[in-house]
Amino acid sequence: MRSLDKEEACLKRFGDLSFAIIGAGGMARILVKILRRRAARLSIISRSLEKAKRFSRRMKVSYSTIDELGEYDAVILTAPPQHLPEVAQRISPRLREGCLVMDVSSVKLGVVEKVLERLPERVEYLSVHPLFGPAARKLAGNRIVLIPIRGESYLDELKALFEDAGLKVVFSTPEEHDRIMAFIQVAHHLSYLSLALTLWERDSEIVRDYATRSLRRTLRMFRSLSGNLRVIREIAGSNSYGGEAAEALKASIDRLMKLDEDAWSRVEEALKTLPEKALP
Numbered sequence: 059m060r061s062l063d064k065e066e067a068c069l070k071r072f073g074d075l076s077f078a079i080i081g082a083g084g085m086a087r088i089l090v091k092i093l094r095r096r097a098a099r100l101s102i103i104s105r106s107l108e109k110a111k112r113f114s115r116r117m118k119v120s121y122s123t124i125d126e127l128g129e130y131d132a133v134i135l136t137a138p139p140q141h142l143p144e145v146a147q148r149i150s151p152r153l154r155e156g157c158l159v160m161d162v163s164s165v166k167l168g169v170v171e172k173v174l175e176r177l178p179e180r181v182e183y184l185s186v187h188p189l190f191g192p193a194a195r196k197l198a199g200n201r202i203v204l205i206p207i208r209g210e211s212y213l214d215e216l217k218a219l220f221e222d223a224g225l226k227v228v229f230s231t232p233e234e235h236d237r238i239m240a241f242i243q244v245a246h247h248l249s250y251l252s253l254a255l256t257l258w259e260r261d262s263e264i265v266r267d268y269a270t271r272s273l274r275r276t277l278r279m280f281r282s283l284s285g286n287l288r289v290i291r292e293i294a295g296s297n298s299y300g301g302e303a304a305e306a307l308k309a310s311i312d313r314l315m316k317l318d319e320d321a322w323s324r325v326e327e328a329l330k331t332l333p334e335k336a337l338p
Contacts, residue, residue, distance in 0.1 A: 072219040074098050075212075078127055080145060081136030082106075082113040084192035085162050089134055090117045091197060092188075092223045099130070127152040132160060132212065135173075139163040139296060143172040155180040158212045162186055164243065164289070165296045166232035170207050182209030184216070187235065188225075191286075198224030199338055205230050240299035245307045247283065247290045254280050 076099035079086050086102060093100050094117075101122035104110040114121040127133055127149055137145045142161055153159065159181055163169050170185050177183055185207055190200040202225045206213060217227050230238075253276070257265050269277065283290065294300050313321035 072096060072215040072222070075131045075215060075219075076100070076129065077132045077134060078103055078122060078130040079134045079136060080104070080124075080149070082109050083136060085136040085188075086113065087117065087192045088188055088190070088194070089136070089162070090119055092220065092225070094119060096219050096222060101126075101130070103127075124149060124152060128154040130154075130157065132158040134160045134162065136162055138292065139165055139169045140292075142169055143176055146173045146176040150176055150178055153178060153181050156182075156211075158182045158184060158209070160184045160186055162188060164239070164293050165236060166205060167236045167298055168296065170205070170232050174207055177208075182212060183207040184209075184212065185232070187239075193282075196224070199226075200224070201226045201228055203228045203230050203235060205232060205235060207232075236297050237299045239293075240297050240303035241306070243290075244294050244297055244300040245303040247294065248304055248307060250276070250279060250283055251290070254283075 073096060075097055077089075077093050077097045078101050079089050079093075080103045082102055082104040090100065090102075099120075101120045102110050102113050102117070103122050103124055104113065107121075107123070110121040113119075122129075133149065133153065135142055135145050135149075142163060146159070149159075159173075159177055160183075161170070161173060163185065164187060166185055166187075170183075174183055185205040187203040187205075188200070189202065194200060202220050204213070204216065204220075204227060206229075220227050265273075297303075310321070314325065
């Protein structure tokens with residue numbers, strides 16, 4: 059029988075891992091989609107047992123309680139960033155030695171340090187960020203960022219698991235992640251929100267009568283953003299690089315409005331090149 063190479067060995071091992079997801083919201087649904095057929099055991103845990111049971115029935119996974127956390131290889135925290143340290147403090151006494159704790163916070167700096175302080179030294183800690191939401195119809199082609207905070211013994215298995223789900227894995231650090239995501243998320247969101255506010259404060263009836271086909275597509279994006287406004291605001295306020303991204307966005311608008319030749323030449327190049335690099 060031939061020996062397994064490293065990649066094949068990882069593919070074999072990730073199916074032996076057990077996962078507990080703490081939280082029963084949208085991010086938990088994403089994680090269930092990824093893990094359901096790739097984990098030896100997968101359970102949902104919520105402060106409300108009834109909520110955990112409802113999620114369990116809807117998503118066809120088991121449910122558990124915080125007192126049983128010691129049975130799992132990996133525990134994933136899906137609480138909002140401001141609540142993660144509190145959750146980490148609460149679960150710490152119940153974690154088994156050598157297990158992995160993961161969070162899915164959209165902002166890392168100011169969060170991972172506080173979580174790490176509250177975790178026992180005997181456990182590993184990996185911060186992740188799926189770059190897609192619960193509305194994604196398929197996993198394949200999407201990206202997930204992995205940021206090792208303490209320990210790396212689970213990395214090969216998890217990388218293989220995520221890639222088996224069709225995800226592209228990106229490794230990063232808290233600083234790099236937040237700096238890049240300030241432009242990917244904060245500047246991106248602000249560009250839409252500022253346009254929405256500008257149009258609304260002029261006259262929404264005129265917008266209805268004069269909306270171009272292109273604007274109608276943008277208005278559909280407004281609908282999507284309206285359901286995530288609380289999270290968008292939290293990200294804008296907690297990413298320490300958000301102000302830098304906002305200033306860069308304002309500077310670009312100003313240069314284009316002044317008909318700066320270099321800016322218009324560069325934006326022409328950007329419109330051609332960015333889709334080629336980022337889209338399938």
